[in-house]
Amino acid sequence: MSHETWQEQLRRGSLDLAILLTVSSGPRYGLAIIQHLEAFTDLVVAEGTIYPILGRLTREGLLDAQWVEGEAPHARKYYRLTKLGAKRLDHMTREWRAFAEKITRLIDAAGGHDHAAH
Amino acid sequence: MQLTETGESRVNGYLFVLERSLKTFLPSDVVRDAVREIESHLRERIAAAGGAPNEREVLERILAELGPPLRVAQAYSAERTIDEAVTTGRFVPMVRAVWHLAVSTLVGFFVALGLLIGYLLGIGSAGVAVIKVFFPENAGIQFVHGVPVGFAAQFPVSPGTDLRGGYWVIPLALAFGLAVLVVTQRCARKYLAWWRGRRVS
Numbered sequence: 001m002s003h004e005t006w007q008e009q010l011r012r013g014s015l016d017l018a019i020l021l022t023v024s025s026g027p028r029y030g031l032a033i034i035q036h037l038e039a040f041t042d043l044v045v046a047e048g049t050i051y052p053i054l055g056r057l058t059r060e061g062l063l064d065a066q067w068v069e070g071e072a073p074h075a076r077k078y079y080r081l082t083k084l085g086a087k088r089l090d091h092m093t094r095e096w097r098a099f100a101e102k103i104t105r106l107i108d109a110a111g112g113h114d115h116a117a118h
Numbered sequence: 119m120q121l122t123e124t125g126e127s128r129v130n131g132y133l134f135v136l137e138r139s140l141k142t143f144l145p146s147d148v149v150r151d152a153v154r155e156i157e158s159h160l161r162e163r164i165a166a167a168g169g170a171p172n173e174r175e176v177l178e179r180i181l182a183e184l185g186p187p188l189r190v191a192q193a194y195s196a197e198r199t200i201d202e203a204v205t206t207g208r209f210v211p212m213v214r215a216v217w218h219l220a221v222s223t224l225v226g227f228f229v230a231l232g233l234l235i236g237y238l239l240g241i242g243s244a245g246v247a248v249i250k251v252f253f254p255e256n257a258g259i260q261f262v263h264g265v266p267v268g269f270a271a272q273f274p275v276s277p278g279t280d281l282r283g284g285y286w287v288i289p290l291a292l293a294f295g296l297a298v299l300v301v302t303q304r305c306a307r308k309y310l311a312w313w314r315g316r317r318v319s
Binding site for chain 2: 053
């Protein structure tokens with residue numbers, strides 16, 4: 001597997017968690033979610049591909065979506081975390097932390113990030 | 119930023135292509151909602167651009183950041199069509215998903231070809247069982263040089279064709295056909311689940 005493929009898989013695998021985290025503090029519309037993700041991560045490659053993921057998370061019952069009119073010259077679709085979404089986010093966060101911790105331990109045991117240089 | 123007529127036409131062109139692409143695999147109400155959301159995104163970005171001097175440059179940058187309409191449509195396809203097929207396992211959504219991958223990727227084309235052969239073999243074998251009930255002389259197990267090659271039916275039976283087997287062929291062909299259909303359907307579902315794992319985003 002090439003380095004790019006590995007990075008791409010890592011990015012895809014963490015997008016769901018990143019989106020759920022973004023809306024966990026309160027409802028946000030699509031562009032606001034993208035801007036938040038862009039401010040903290042480099043997970044967004046093409047902005048338009050975030051919307052299908054938001055749609056899937058809504059279908060899975062993790063997010064609730066609602067169009068809001070009158071707030072801006074055009075309607076905005078707001079997403080908020082559902083109870084099921086909050087529960088899933090809790091699981092995902094715990095799993096992510098445990099996973100990251102194990103990999104970090106493995107990296108440390110291998111002599112740190114400069115291992116390849118030796 | 120207030121768009122000129124040319125700018126408006128560029129935005130509408132983008133949305134038109136997106137809508138046309140989405141319509142090939144999504145229900146119309148979902149397409150409307152998706153296009154409305156993407157348009158909302160574009161209008162928001164354009165408004166935020168303020169009074170930029172070069173409208174064309176700004177608009178092209180905004181559209182490039184959003185991604186080409188076909189790529190956005192492909193992402194919807196990966197999330198929606200394949201998702202529905204894997205989750206429900208129903209025949210029609212699965213056919214739709216396999217078809218969409220077949221026309222958009224090389225791997226998808228060859229997999230779809232394999233699945234098509236599987237479905238045809240299953241349906242054909244089950245069909246031989248049904249034909250055997252009404253035309254016992256025209257259906258059976260075909261032998262070539264004394265070796266059985268499969269279930270077959272012919273109208274009329276051409277000279278030199280060696281069709282063998284009594285009514286016991288019916289349950290055998292039916293069981294074989296159904297087994298092939300079940301295996302093919304499972305393979306299709308596994309393939310789509312694998313594809314979903316490689317989600318386009």
